[in-house]
Amino acid sequence: xxxxxxxxxxxxxxxxxxxxxxxxxxxxxxxxxxxxxxxxxxxxxxxxxxxxxxxxxxxxxxxxxxxxxxxxxxxxxxxxxxxxxxxxxxxxxxxxxxxxxxxxxxxxxxxxxxxxxxxxxxxxxxxxxxxxxxxxxxxxxxxxxxxxxxxxxxxxxxxxxxxxxxxxxxxxxxxxxxxxxxxxxxxxxxxxxxxxxxxxxxxxxxxxxxxxxxxxxxxxxxxxxxxxxxxxxxxxxxxxxxxxxxxxxxxx
Numbered sequence: 001x002x003x004x005x006x007x008x009x010x011x012x013x014x015x016x017x018x019x020x021x022x023x024x025x026x027x028x029x030x031x032x033x034x035x036x037x038x039x040x041x042x043x044x045x046x047x048x049x050x051x052x053x054x055x056x057x058x059x060x061x062x063x064x065x066x067x068x069x070x071x072x073x074x075x076x077x078x079x080x081x082x083x084x085x086x087x088x089x090x091x092x093x094x095x096x097x098x099x100x101x102x103x104x105x106x107x108x109x110x111x112x113x114x115x116x117x118x119x120x121x122x123x124x125x126x127x128x129x130x131x132x133x134x135x136x137x138x139x140x141x142x143x144x145x146x147x148x149x150x151x152x153x154x155x156x157x158x159x160x161x162x163x164x165x166x167x168x169x170x171x172x173x174x175x176x177x178x179x180x181x182x183x184x185x186x187x188x189x190x191x192x193x194x195x196x197x198x199x200x201x202x203x204x205x206x207x208x209x210x211x212x213x214x215x216x217x218x219x220x221x222x223x224x225x226x227x228x229x230x231x232x233x234x235x236x237x238x239x240x241x242x243x244x245x246x247x248x249x250x251x252x
Contacts, residue, residue: 019055026131027056033137036085039077041070043095067095074099090130092117107133142202150194157190 001013027038040061042049049063062073078087089096089103092113097120100106108121111128118124125132164176177185 019052020130022129022131024056026134027058029131029134030137033134035137036082037077041065041073041089041099043070067098070096070099071102074102078102078104088133090133091121092128096120138202142200145202146198146200149200150198153197154190154194158186161185 001015003010003013030038037059040049040053040056040058042052042061042063043065044052044063046063049061052058053061065073074087074089081087086104088105088107089099090107091097091100092109094114094116096108097114097116100108100117100120105123106121107123107125108117109128110118110124110126113121113124113128123136161177161182168174168176
């Protein structure tokens with residue numbers, strides 16, 4: 001961005017999106033959890049996309065894409081996925097809305113994301129942190145595993161009583177259990193153990209979650225270069241009026 005003050009050229013502003021310190025670790029943690037492929041779809045230039053993909057360790061990237069091209073590329077990726085797999089797309093802009101709607105799981109940003117992207121998404125990250133997806137995947141897998149284990153435990157524990165009552169009924173034998181006996185068995189041997197199984201913590205994804213333990217909040221920074229190629233960094237988002245005031249102070 002070229003800047004002029006009172007009609008006189010004073011310099012230029014270069015704005016760059018810096019990688020968060022935890023981004024590369026988050027991508028590695030996803031692979032650790034079995035996420036088969038991580039791909040970047042961006043409308044930025046080829047060189048910018050290639051640099052970001054190499055820095056993050058992505059499997060592939062596609063740059064200079066229009067919104068409809070993102071959807072087309074998403075459909076290609078969807079056709080190549082394994083049976084039973086799910087395709088997730090993360091975006092925050094208006095141009096990401098079609099892809100967010102098309103993906104099996106659309107993930108939007110809650111802070112910087114547009115309202116259009118939030119409406120099109122099926123999940124919203126309230127902290128705008130990509131690493132939150134990893135925690136969500138781990139928690140979802142753990143909930144599914146706990147529900148499955150609880151059901152298997154209840155079925156296996158009650159199957160003996162069901163078979164016993166069914167056998168005695170067919171053979172016209174005396175009923176071995178009174179209703180109060182079955183209630184007592186359910187309260188002591190079924191309910192409490194099932195609750196304990198349902199509250200178990202994740203185990204399979206602990207290695208990936210450990211990679212997130214050192215994550216810290218990263219501030220947004222913008223590099224500002226002037227006539228002498230000096231550099232100033234701002235740790236907050238500033239609007240155009242603030243930027244112009246900063247430039248005026250900077251070139252004095």
